[in-house]
Amino acid sequence: MKTAATVKKNRSRRSLSKTDRFTLATFVGIPTLLQIILLWVPAVVTIILSFTYWNGIRLKDIQWAGIQNYKNIFVNNPLFYQALKNNGIWLAFFVLIATPLGIMLAYQIDRGIKGHAFYESIYYLPVVLSLAVIGIIWNFMLQPGGFVQGLMGRDIGNAISIYGDPKINTWVILGIASWRHIGYIMLLYLSGLKSVDPALKEAAAIDGATEWQIFRKIILPTMQPVNIIIVVITLIESLRAFDLVYIIYGSPTIFPLLNLLVFQNFAGQGISMKGAAYAVILLLLCIVPIITYLRISFKEDLK
Amino acid sequence: MSEEKNVVSRRSVLKGAAIGGAALAAGGALSAESASAATRLKGSTVKWTTRGGGATGDKIAKAVNDAFTKKTGAKVVAQQVNSDDFQNNFAQIMQGSPDDAFGWMAGYRSNHFGEMGLLADLTREIGHLKSTLPTAAIKGATSPVTKKPYILPTTYYPWGLHYRKSMVKEIGMNPEKINNWDDFVKLMTLTQKKGLVGYSLGAKGGWEAMGTFDILNARVNGYKYHIDLLNGRAKWTDARTKETFKYFAQLIPFMNENVMDISWDGMRDLLLQKKTGAMMMGSWFANDFKAKSQADYDDLWVVPFPEINPKFGVDTIDAPLDGISVAANGKNVTGGKALAEFWASPEGIAEAVKAGDTNIYVSKSFDTSSYDAFNKQKLAVLASAKNIMFFLDRDARGDFAGPVVGPAIQSFIKKPSDINKILENVQAQWDALPKN
Numbered sequence: 001m002k003t004a005a006t007v008k009k010n011r012s013r014r015s016l017s018k019t020d021r022f023t024l025a026t027f028v029g030i031p032t033l034l035q036i037i038l039l040w041v042p043a044v045v046t047i048i049l050s051f052t053y054w055n056g057i058r059l060k061d062i063q064w065a066g067i068q069n070y071k072n073i074f075v076n077n078p079l080f081y082q083a084l085k086n087n088g089i090w091l092a093f094f095v096l097i098a099t100p101l102g103i104m105l106a107y108q109i110d111r112g113i114k115g116h117a118f119y120e121s122i123y124y125l126p127v128v129l130s131l132a133v134i135g136i137i138w139n140f141m142l143q144p145g146g147f148v149q150g151l152m153g154r155d156i157g158n159a160i161s162i163y164g165d166p167k168i169n170t171w172v173i174l175g176i177a178s179w180r181h182i183g184y185i186m187l188l189y190l191s192g193l194k195s196v197d198p199a200l201k202e203a204a205a206i207d208g209a210t211e212w213q214i215f216r217k218i219i220l221p222t223m224q225p226v227n228i229i230i231v232v233i234t235l236i237e238s239l240r241a242f243d244l245v246y247i248i249y250g251s252p253t254i255f256p257l258l259n260l261l262v263f264q265n266f267a268g269q270g271i272s273m274k275g276a277a278y279a280v281i282l283l284l285l286c287i288v289p290i291i292t293y294l295r296i297s298f299k300e301d302l303k
Numbered sequence: 304m305s306e307e308k309n310v311v312s313r314r315s316v317l318k319g320a321a322i323g324g325a326a327l328a329a330g331g332a333l334s335a336e337s338a339s340a341a342t343r344l345k346g347s348t349v350k351w352t353t354r355g356g357g358a359t360g361d362k363i364a365k366a367v368n369d370a371f372t373k374k375t376g377a378k379v380v381a382q383q384v385n386s387d388d389f390q391n392n393f394a395q396i397m398q399g400s401p402d403d404a405f406g407w408m409a410g411y412r413s414n415h416f417g418e419m420g421l422l423a424d425l426t427r428e429i430g431h432l433k434s435t436l437p438t439a440a441i442k443g444a445t446s447p448v449t450k451k452p453y454i455l456p457t458t459y460y461p462w463g464l465h466y467r468k469s470m471v472k473e474i475g476m477n478p479e480k481i482n483n484w485d486d487f488v489k490l491m492t493l494t495q496k497k498g499l500v501g502y503s504l505g506a507k508g509g510w511e512a513m514g515t516f517d518i519l520n521a522r523v524n525g526y527k528y529h530i531d532l533l534n535g536r537a538k539w540t541d542a543r544t545k546e547t548f549k550y551f552a553q554l555i556p557f558m559n560e561n562v563m564d565i566s567w568d569g570m571r572d573l574l575l576q577k578k579t580g581a582m583m584m585g586s587w588f589a590n591d592f593k594a595k596s597q598a599d600y601d602d603l604w605v606v607p608f609p610e611i612n613p614k615f616g617v618d619t620i621d622a623p624l625d626g627i628s629v630a631a632n633g634k635n636v637t638g639g640k641a642l643a644e645f646w647a648s649p650e651g652i653a654e655a656v657k658a659g660d661t662n663i664y665v666s667k668s669f670d671t672s673s674y675d676a677f678n679k680q681k682l683a684v685l686a687s688a689k690n691i692m693f694f695l696d697r698d699a700r701g702d703f704a705g706p707v708v709g710p711a712i713q714s715f716i717k718k719p720s721d722i723n724k725i726l727e728n729v730q731a732q733w734d735a736l737p738k739n
Contacts, residue, residue, distance in 0.1 A: 057421065076728060145569070157579070250508050
C-alpha cells in the first residue's frame with residue numbers, strides 16, 4: 001500500500017516539465033523564504049529571548065534568565081490568570097454560541113427564508129468594519145456620557161459601569177466581538193453552502209429526513225473543508241483577540257487578554273522579555289490545538 | 304553641502320561609538336568640534352518632533368523654530384506625532400532614524416534612554432543655561448547614574464486637589480481653607496450628602512490613580528520613603544505602605560462608582576458639570592474650563608493636597624517636568640543640540656509664550672506678572688513644596704510602574720480588603736525584576 005503510494009508520488013514528480021518545476025519553485029520557494037525570514041526567524045528569536053532579561057536596546061545587556069520570566073508570570077502575576085480566563089471564556093463563547101449561530105444563520109439564509117437578502121446584508125454589515133472601528137463605535141455608545149447611557153438617563157456621575165464592572169464587561173465585550181464574528185462565519189459558510197449539490201438535499205428529503213437530519217448527515221459532512229477553516233478561524237480569533245479591547249480601554253489591565261499583556265511588556269518604557277514569554281505562551285496555546293485538529297481532520301480525509 | 308558634512312560626521316560618530324563601545328562618546332567628540340559648530344549649523348537641516356498638542360502645538364513649534372532659523376540660518380523640518388504612539392515606540396524610533404530634537408519627559412523616561420546611549424548628553428547646553436535654571440530643575444534633568452543630563456528642562460505643572468469654589472461655598476466651607484485631612488473629609492462628606500460624587504477618580508488608563516497614591520504616600524510617609532519605595536529601597540509589604548493604603552481606602556466610599564470606566568477627561572467633565580466635590584489631578588485641563596466659559600474657569604481652584612502627617616506637612620508635590628531631548632542617533636546631533644538649547648533659552652520661551660503657550664516654564668526668565676488668579680495659584684501650589692516628585696510612572700522603572708503598580712492600584716480600588724495580598728504580589732514582582 002505504502003509502496004504503491006510512493007511509486008505514484010514519484011511518477012507524478014517525474015512528469016513535471018522544466019517550466020513546471022521552475023514555476024513550482026517560484027510559487028513555493030518565494031513564499032517559503034519570506035515565511036522563514038519574516039515569521040520563523042523572529043519566532044525562534046522570540047523563543048530564545050523569552051529566556052533572557054533584556055530591555056530591547058543594547059545587545060550587550062542581554063542576560064540569561066533561565067525560566068525566571070515564565071516563573072514570574074505563572075507564580076507572581078495575577079493578570080496572567082485573569083487573561084487566561086478571559087481568553088478561555090472568549091473561546092468558549094465563540095465555539096459554543098457565536099460560531100454555531102453564524103452557521104445556523106447561513107443555513108437558514110441558504111434555504112431562502114423570507115427576507116433572506118435583508119438578513120444577509122444586516123448580518124454581513126459589521127464584517128466590513130475593522131475591530132478597531134467597532135471598538136470606537138461601541139465605546140462611544142456605552143461609555144459614561146455615551147449615547148446608550150444618555151438613553152438610560154445616566155450622566156457621567158451615575159453612569160452604569162459597563163466596561164469597568166467585571167460582572168458585566170465580559171459579556172458586553174463578547175457581545176460586541178460576536179456582532180462581527182457571527183456575520184463573518186455566516187458569510188464563509190454561505191459561500192460553502194452554495195456549492196452543495198441541491199440534489200443531495202432533495203434526495204434526503206424524499207427519503208423522509210428531517211431538517212435536522214439533513215443538516216447533520218448531509219450538509220455538515222459535505223462542508224468538511226469549510227468546517228476546518230471555520231474551526232481554525234474561531235480558535236485564532238479567540239486567542240489573538242486584541243484590537244477591540246485595546247481601543248475600548250486604552251490599557252491592558254481592566255480586561256486583560258494574553259495579547260494585551262504581550263503588548264504591555266513590549267511597548268514604551270516597560271520593554272522586558274516577559275513580553276516574549278507571554279508571546280511564546282500564546283503561540284503554544286494557538287498552535288497546539290490547531291495542529292492537533294488539522295491532523296485529525298486530514299487523517300479522516302485520507303481514510 | 305553642510306548637510307553632507309553632517310552625514311559624514313554622524314558616520315564618524317557612529318564609528319567612534321562602536322569602537323568606544325558607548326554612544327555617549329558621541330557627545331564628547333562633537334563638543335570638541337564646537338568651535339566650528341556655528342558655521343556648520345548655517346544651512347544645515349534640523350529635524351524636530353512635536354509630541355501632540357494639535358494646532359496650538361504646531362503653532363508654537365513653528366514660532367520657536369522660525370526664530371531659531373532666523374538666528375542661526377539652520378533650516379528646521381518639523382512634524383507632529385501622536386504622543387502615545389511616540390512614547391510606546393520610543394526605543395524603536397530612537398534606534399532607527401529619529402528626528403534630531405523633540406519634546407520629552409524628565410525622570411526615568413529620559414534617564415533610562417540616556418544611560419542606554421539613545422539620548423545625547425546635554426552637559427554643555429545645560430551649562431549654557433545654568434544661570435536661568437533653578438538648581439532643582441537641573442537636578443531633575445540629570446541622571447543619578449551617569450550624572451549627565453539628557454533633557455533640557457522647560458515646563459512643568461502641579462498635581463493638586465482641584466475643586467470649584469462655588470460648590471465649596473455652597474456646602475458652607477471656605478474654599479481657601481482646605482488644609483488638612485479633616486477639612487478634606489468634611490468637604491467630601493458634605494458634597495456626597497447632596498447626592499454628588501465626593502471624590503472623583505478615573506482608573507481606566509491604569510495611570511490616573513497613581514497620582515492619588517503618590518501624594519497619599521508622600522503625605523503619610525514623606526518624600527524620601529516614597530522615592531525609596533519606588534526604587535526598591537523600601538518594601539511594599541512594609542507597615543508604612545499599608546498605612547498609605549488605609550488612607551486610600553477611606554477615599555473609596557466617596558468615589559464615583561464607575562472609576563474603571565473613566566479616564567482623566569471623565570474626571571474633568573465631572574468637575575466641569577458640577578458633579579463632584581474634589582479631584583486630584585494635573586492642572587493641564589484648566590484650559591478646557593476656559594474654553595467652556597470664563598465663569599467656569601474663574602470658579603476652578605487648586606490647592607496642595609491636604610496635610611495628613613504634620614511631620615511632613617505639604618512639603619511634597621507631583622510636578623512632572625518636561626523638556627527637550629536630542630536623539631543620539633539623529634542625522635544632525637549638533638543642530639539638534641543647538642535647537643534644544645534655543646527652545647529652553649529665554650529667547651525660545653518668549654517665542655513660545657507669544658505663540659500661545661500656557662505652560663509654566665521653570666526658567667527664571669519666565670515672566671509670570673501677567674498671570675491670572677488660577678495660574679498664580681498654580682505657582683503658589685508649586686512653591687509650597689520643598690520636594691518635587693515626577694509622578695509614579697516617571698519616578699519608577701518602566702517595566703514596573705505600568706505593568707505592575709498600575710494594575711495593583713486598580714485591583715485595590717476594586718477590592719480594598721485584598722490589600723495585603725496585592726502588596727505581597729507587587730513586592731514579589733519587584734523582587735523578580737532583573738537588577739544590574
